[in-house]
Amino acid sequence: MEKLACFGGPGSYSHLAALQQDDISSAAIVFYDTFAAVIEAVARKEACAGMVPVENSSTGSITAVYDALQESGCRIGGEIYIPIHHCLLALPGVEMDELQSIYSHAQGLAQCGKFMRAHPRWQGIAYGSTGRSAAKVRRDGIRSQGAIGNRQAAIRYGLRILATDIQDNTTNYTRFLRICRPPSDLRDGNKMTLVLTAPHVPGSLYHILEVFYAAGLNLTHLESRPIYGRPFEYRFYADVVGRMPSDIVKRLEKTCEYVQSLGQYEENTGGEIHAIRSHRGNVGT
Numbered sequence: 461m462e463k464l465a466c467f468g469g470p471g472s473y474s475h476l477a478a479l480q481q482d483d484i485s486s487a488a489i490v491f492y493d494t495f496a497a498v499i500e501a502v503a504r505k506e507a508c509a510g511m512v513p514v515e516n517s518s519t520g521s522i523t524a525v526y527d528a529l530q531e532s533g534c535r536i537g538g539e540i541y542i543p544i545h546h547c548l549l550a551l552p553g554v555e556m557d558e559l560q561s562i563y564s565h566a567q568g569l570a571q572c573g574k575f576m577r578a579h580p581r582w583q584g585i586a587y588g589s590t591g592r593s594a595a596k597v598r599r600d601g602i603r604s605q606g607a608i609g610n611r612q613a614a615i616r617y618g619l620r621i622l623a624t625d626i627q628d629n630t631t632n633y634t635r636f637l638r639i640c641r642p643p644s645d646l647r648d649g650n651k652m653t654l655v656l657t658a659p660h661v662p663g664s665l666y667h668i669l670e671v672f673y674a675a676g677l678n679l680t681h682l683e684s685r686p687i688y689g690r691p692f693e694y695r696f697y698a699d700v701v702g703r704m705p706s707d708i709v710k711r712l713e714k715t716c717e718y719v720q721s722l723g724q725y726e727e728n729t730g731g732e733i734h735a736i737r738s739h740r741g742n743v744g745t
């Protein structure tokens with residue numbers, strides 16, 4: 461059976477994203493404890509695909525994923541947006557005022573900053589993932605331990621939900637990437653992630669963006685990451701919606717110092733997040 465390498469353990473948000481992959485059965489999901497380990501597992505052919513979070517609507521990009529992807533030779537085969545509704549979890553029968561240590565993935569703690577600050581006696585402790593945090597609370601059986609995670613983790617580990625929707629931002633979404641290995645699992649689609657570098661001359665990024673503009677391509681995300689060994693020089697990751705004709709690819713190749721496709725995949729337009737983004741787009745025009 462083809463395996464999917466997933467970040468974070470049973471009950472993590474990445475697990476929820478992996479379970480929504482129609483072609484993968486839940487028994488085929490294997491867990492890894494770092495984003496880089498997921499990507500390496502795909503590169504080493506231990507799995508046909510991987511699932512990692514890449515961007516959150518309140519805390520921003522997970523830059524470690526871009527960096528691990530760059531080194532690996534892997535590609536992006538899909539994306540999925542998951543609404544993130546964080547809950548405060550504890551052992552059955554435990555009340556809020558008994559809690560002292562709250563375990564979660566660093567992303568979970570960051571997304572619940574206001575809730576955590578409203579309880580200054582609690583210590584937030586970054587742990588492997590939200591799923592692993594919930595499992596730890598159950599395994600340790602210590603009444604002063606809580607976790608931040610999702611409702612499914614509470615059900616899976618038999619934990620009590622003490623508070624719901626504790627994230628700062630009511631529209632809290634995480635974008636997950638399906639990682640694949642070329643040429644297998646490479647897909648077609650209307651969205652593309654490009655990695656590019658710009659020549660070090662005035663206006664070079666402007667001219668690159670102009671190519672997207674002239675072709676009517678919607679740039680949905682632009683990320684810059686340092687290039688190792690070239691201090692203060694950057695590699696750009698551009699997500700572009702719209703099909704790219706070959707003359708545009710040629711123009712980009714002429715304008716960029718370096719350009720490569722990291723994958724072409726179907727834009728995830730399902731659900732509420734798409735309505736929110738489309739609405740915002742309409743308001744702006």
Ligand SMILES: O=C(O)C(=O)Cc1ccccc1
Nearest residue numbers: 472473474565567568589590
């Ligand atoms: O720890 C998890 O459950 C993850 O998959 C990472 C994460 C954490 C918080 C919000 C979204 C993703």
